[in-house]
Amino acid sequence: MTLAVDDLRVYYRTLKGDVKALDGVTFSVSDGEIMGLAGESGCGKTTLGKSLIRLDGRMQLMGGTVSLDGVRLPLADERAMSAFRFKDVSIVPQYAMSALNPIRKIGRMISELLDSRGVSYRDTRPELSRRLALVGLGDEILDRFPIELSGGQKQRVVMVLSTLMDPSLLIADELTSALDVSTQKAVAEMLVEFRDRGFVKSTIVITHDLAVLYQIADTILVMYAGKLVEKAPAGELTRDPRHPYTRLLIGSLPEVGARISEKRLQGIAGRPPSLLDPPSGCRFRARCPLAFAKCVEEPPFVEIAPGRHAACWKAAA
Amino acid sequence: MSSAESRADLVATPEVALTGQGAGDVELGPRGKRFEALHFALRNTKLVIGASVVLAFLALALVGPLLTDATPFEFGYPLGQPPSSEYWLGTTAPGQDVFAQFVYGLRSSFVVGALAAAIASVIGMAVGFVGGYRGGVIDDVLSMLTNIVLVIPTLAVLIIVSAYLSVGSLRSEAILIGLTSWPWAARAIRAQTFSLASRDFVSLARLSGQGTARVILREIAPNMSSYLFLTFILLFGGAVLTAATLDFLGLGPSQVMSLGLMMNTAVSNAALQLGMWWWFVPPGVGITAIVGGLYVMNVGLDEVFNPRLRRT
Amino acid sequence: MLEGGSVTLRLENVTKVFRTGTFGGGATVNAVTGVTFDIRPGEIVSLIGESGSGKTTVGRMILRLTPPTAGSITFDGRDVSTLGGRGLRDYYGRVQGVFQDPFSSYNPVFKVDRVFEMIRRAYLPTVTGSEWRERRRRALEDVGLEAADVLGKYPHQLSGGQLQRLLISRALLMDIEILVADEIISMLDASTRIDVLNILGDLRDRGLGVLFVTHDLALGNYLSDRVVILQHGRIVEMGPTAKVFANPVHPYTRMLLSCVPQLTAKWDATTNDDPRAVPTNPVLQLVGDDHYVER
Numbered sequence: 001m002t003l004a005v006d007d008l009r010v011y012y013r014t015l016k017g018d019v020k021a022l023d024g025v026t027f028s029v030s031d032g033e034i035m036g037l038a039g040e041s042g043c044g045k046t047t048l049g050k051s052l053i054r055l056d057g058r059m060q061l062m063g064g065t066v067s068l069d070g071v072r073l074p075l076a077d078e079r080a081m082s083a084f085r086f087k088d089v090s091i092v093p094q095y096a097m098s099a100l101n102p103i104r105k106i107g108r109m110i111s112e113l114l115d116s117r118g119v120s121y122r123d124t125r126p127e128l129s130r131r132l133a134l135v136g137l138g139d140e141i142l143d144r145f146p147i148e149l150s151g152g153q154k155q156r157v158v159m160v161l162s163t164l165m166d167p168s169l170l171i172a173d174e175l176t177s178a179l180d181v182s183t184q185k186a187v188a189e190m191l192v193e194f195r196d197r198g199f200v201k202s203t204i205v206i207t208h209d210l211a212v213l214y215q216i217a218d219t220i221l222v223m224y225a226g227k228l229v230e231k232a233p234a235g236e237l238t239r240d241p242r243h244p245y246t247r248l249l250i251g252s253l254p255e256v257g258a259r260i261s262e263k264r265l266q267g268i269a270g271r272p273p274s275l276l277d278p279p280s281g282c283r284f285r286a287r288c289p290l291a292f293a294k295c296v297e298e299p300p301f302v303e304i305a306p307g308r309h310a311a312c313w314k315a316a317a
Numbered sequence: 318m319s320s321a322e323s324r325a326d327l328v329a330t331p332e333v334a335l336t337g338q339g340a341g342d343v344e345l346g347p348r349g350k351r352f353e354a355l356h357f358a359l360r361n362t363k364l365v366i367g368a369s370v371v372l373a374f375l376a377l378a379l380v381g382p383l384l385t386d387a388t389p390f391e392f393g394y395p396l397g398q399p400p401s402s403e404y405w406l407g408t409t410a411p412g413q414d415v416f417a418q419f420v421y422g423l424r425s426s427f428v429v430g431a432l433a434a435a436i437a438s439v440i441g442m443a444v445g446f447v448g449g450y451r452g453g454v455i456d457d458v459l460s461m462l463t464n465i466v467l468v469i470p471t472l473a474v475l476i477i478v479s480a481y482l483s484v485g486s487l488r489s490e491a492i493l494i495g496l497t498s499w500p501w502a503a504r505a506i507r508a509q510t511f512s513l514a515s516r517d518f519v520s521l522a523r524l525s526g527q528g529t530a531r532v533i534l535r536e537i538a539p540n541m542s543s544y545l546f547l548t549f550i551l552l553f554g555g556a557v558l559t560a561a562t563l564d565f566l567g568l569g570p571s572q573v574m575s576l577g578l579m580m581n582t583a584v585s586n587a588a589l590q591l592g593m594w595w596w597f598v599p600p601g602v603g604i605t606a607i608v609g610g611l612y613v614m615n616v617g618l619d620e621v622f623n624p625r626l627r628r629t
Numbered sequence: 630m631l632e633g634g635s636v637t638l639r640l641e642n643v644t645k646v647f648r649t650g651t652f653g654g655g656a657t658v659n660a661v662t663g664v665t666f667d668i669r670p671g672e673i674v675s676l677i678g679e680s681g682s683g684k685t686t687v688g689r690m691i692l693r694l695t696p697p698t699a700g701s702i703t704f705d706g707r708d709v710s711t712l713g714g715r716g717l718r719d720y721y722g723r724v725q726g727v728f729q730d731p732f733s734s735y736n737p738v739f740k741v742d743r744v745f746e747m748i749r750r751a752y753l754p755t756v757t758g759s760e761w762r763e764r765r766r767r768a769l770e771d772v773g774l775e776a777a778d779v780l781g782k783y784p785h786q787l788s789g790g791q792l793q794r795l796l797i798s799r800a801l802l803m804d805i806e807i808l809v810a811d812e813i814i815s816m817l818d819a820s821t822r823i824d825v826l827n828i829l830g831d832l833r834d835r836g837l838g839v840l841f842v843t844h845d846l847a848l849g850n851y852l853s854d855r856v857v858i859l860q861h862g863r864i865v866e867m868g869p870t871a872k873v874f875a876n877p878v879h880p881y882t883r884m885l886l887s888c889v890p891q892l893t894a895k896w897d898a899t900t901n902d903d904p905r906a907v908p909t910n911p912v913l914q915l916v917g918d919d920h921y922v923e924r
Contacts, residue, residue, distance in 0.1 A: 015353060015356070040818040040819060040820060041818055180679035180680055180844065181679065181844070181846075181885060181888040181889055181890075182679070182884065182885070182888045184888070184890070185888040185890070185896060188890075189896075208818070208819060209890065210819075210892060211889075211890035211891055211892050212890045214890065214891070214892050214895075215890045215895055215896055238892045238893070248820065249819060249820055250892065252819055252820050252822070252823045253819060253823075253847075253892060254823065254847045254848060254850070254851040255847060255891055255892060255893060256846055256847045256850050256874065256886065256889055256891065257850065257874070258847075258850070258851055259850065259851060259870075259871070260826070260827070260830045260851050260852055264827060264830075265823045265827075265851075266823065266824070267820045267821050267822065267823045267824035268820035268821075269824075271788050516733050517728040517729075517730055517733040517734040518733060518734050518735055518736045520692075520694055520726075520728065521728070521734055521735075521744065521796075522736075522747065523694065524692060524694075524721055524725060524726060525721070525744070525747040525748055525751055526717075526718045526721055526747075526751035526752070527747065527751075535736075536736055539736070539738045540736065540737065540738060
């Protein structure tokens with residue numbers, strides 16, 4: 001399967017005007033790929049993740065297309081999109097605790113969900129048991145209420161449920177942010193295992209944590225202020241980042257072992273630009289140590305080396 | 318972990334999702350929020366309709382008595398006349414002016430409503446804030462007190478007390494109602510205070526040497542101002558209704574005209590059977606409209622104050 | 630600020646048990662059990678633990694926001710729990726805290742200047758006018774902020790990083806000796822985190838003592854002189870940072886280290902020690918120079 005996103009624009013309507021949260025992104029995800037989507041708050045990664053499955057509230061599709069296996073996804077059409085959700089495109093919610101209805105037994109909730117999708121619970125039952133066993137949960141979990149489960153168990157139930165219909169695309173939005181390191185590792189490894197076993201074809205992992213992406217993603221896509229800035233295989237991105245933003249970002253992350261007395265790390269001065277009225281040209285130029293005259297012209301997101309893309313006039317060097 | 322969760326909840330709304338720690342100018346501050354609230358307020362149908370109804374009757378209560386020479390208890394008018402150009406709402410069986418009774422009655426309703434609501438609000442806030450903020454034994458004691466007063470069948474108590482103490486004035490009636498209707502307000506305020514008291518800015522105030530009273534008045538109360546406003550409106554509506562009930566049962570002040578008293582007199586004079594609709598329909602409509610309007614206003618205000626309930 | 634010095638904040642066998650239910654008749658939660666360690670000005674101690682480890686509770690007990698159930702917390706020789714009124718206010722003039730969520734730490738209906746005003750009113754009532762403005766400006770400078778950039782603004786108009794720095798500078802206004810920093814950067818973006826941490830480092834060099842509460846081992850390792858590792862409310866390992874991280878002895882510490890995602894190395898196979906088992910008679914044993922492990 002392939003996901004092809006072409007010049008996608010999604011804005012938020014507010015009283016003060018349109019916030020250009022996602023301002024023209026183009027990329028593709030191939031079969032079996034785990035793509036990491038990284039960036040800091042306000043960069044548009046969450047908007048992108050949400051747009052692919054459900055435009056909510058004030059979000060408005062302003063342009064661009066998304067195709068899954070050659071089929072155009074009707075993102076703006078709530079009802080038409082409903083046919084794709086869960087079966088073709090699925091999402092793992094961030095907080096498993098809130099995702100489960102507290103007054104429903106797990107099994108009942110699953111059967112209701114499947115019914116609403118026109119899938120027979122009875123037919124799916126054996127596969128459900130198999131997958132639960134795979135993540136270390138027994139059938140008795142279906143008879144329990146969410147409150148009887150631990151946080152880790154709930155997370156696993158939610159992951160099994162989200163992938164039950166073998167979706168082509170799985171979106172994991174900030175799945176590991178609020179978790180302890182041990183649970184974080186287990187959940188991240190589960191994502192890889194699901195891909196390896198063919199439960200999902202491709203995965204988009206959205207997070208601000210580059211280190212987790214290095215562990216499990218095949219490629220990493222970095223976003224800044226609503227635009228794409230760099231894309232590369234995970235190992236290459238962390239070892240040899242080409243875009244100044246990526247370089248500065250990686251430079252500000254302490255590894256276990258780095259001590260302030262030995263080497264003082266630096267952050268990135270300044271703040272991301274307002275998305276209500278973004279500056280022309282490269283959006284990072286106000287904070288970029290390499291900025292020069294040409295940066296007032298927006299650099300295109302182009303291939304600078306085999307398999308590597310960047311949006312920077314100086315990156316091709 | 319729970320703080321992060323509640324933060325993630327915030328991130329779900331577009332305002333914060335966009336700003337995070339980045340483009341701060343889009344999120345609205347207190348002044349901006351007031352402007353936004355006003356903007357939505359004027360567009361909220363329920364609020365506009367509810368407020369219009371209540372204000373219309375309030376206007377009538379203020380202006381009505383000036384429009385007529387008659388006083389509510391004055392006799393001497395033609396007996397049992399239906400509405401006409403001379404007697405706008407007709408006359409009662411014993412010969413009183415119904416319109417005069419109606420507009421003076423409206424005044425009483427508003428006065429009792431406001432006074433009782435004020436009393437209940439003050440008690441409710443005192444009990445709710447202190448219990449919610451201090452917690453521990455103090456909260457346990459205050460909660461128990463609240464629950465006890467809550468469980469007492471208010472109307473039964475009011476009936477008994479009124480029967481013994483012969484409520485002579487609107488003020489006494491308002492005090493009685495105020496003293497018995499505060500518990501649910503206390504509970505609601507306590508719950509809100511709990512959640513606000515766990516916010517870091519309250520801890521920071523304590524670390525800056527501020528005492529309990531200052532923290533409640535300056536940190537907690539201002540952050541629930543819309544909630545306190547809603548509570549007052551609900552108490553107002555409830556008080557008007559309770560007062561009307563007491564008056565209807567003949568337990569309210571007998572020397573002051575009220576809508577309930579009108580209905581009481583109408584029923585005991587067999588107005589229903591005699592078909593004198595102009596005597597009992599106006600007060601009934603008046604009470605229903607005011608109380609109903611207040612409750613509808615409340616629902617509308619809730620939508621205005623809580624961005625997530627808005628339908629835009 | 631005191632230079633180095635003998636003023637110590639000492640926790641001795643501190644325990645906190647939470648009870649639920651009316652009048653305390655419900656279930657109990659042992660949040661913190663038998664914690665003993667100390668903090669001195671001029672050093673940064675990291676308190677590391679996952680959620681439920683009790684690390685935030687320890688910070689709150691030090692700040693007198695929650696009373697300990699047992700054990701003692703002493704500062705400069707005096708028992709902190711007996712302080713009240715005047716004594717407590719003086720304590721807060723020497724020990725302060727900064728919390729995790731910058732946007733929750735400010736009362737949204739007021740401008741940020743108010744946090745400084747509250748301090749002035751309570752601790753520096755005689756300082757006014759230009760002298761006050763100068764003191765404020767210097768405190769802001771110490772954390773890398775320009776007064777004109779941040780004063781007169783509402784919290785929502787500033788970034789998380791600026792808000793946290795403002796809180797640190799508020800504490801500095803009072804010439805404090807110990808700062809409890811509870812997950813102060815976990816809600817900030819990666820690119821601003823390190824700058825706030827560097828500020829703490831600079832302040833430590835100038836004599837401030839910091840209790841750095843965090844779940845992030847990499848940050849603890851970057852910044853602190855000593856490290857205390859908590860699991861389910863008990864200390865399982867503690868000692869000089871370099872030693873503990875170079876040679877982690879307790880299975881829990883090793884499990885934590887092996888789970889931290891790194892940018893230069895992949896996760897290796899999980900360790901087989903069961904880190905959840907609590908020994909029957911747990912006691913902290915000395916295994917190296919100032920390096921203790923619970924066995």
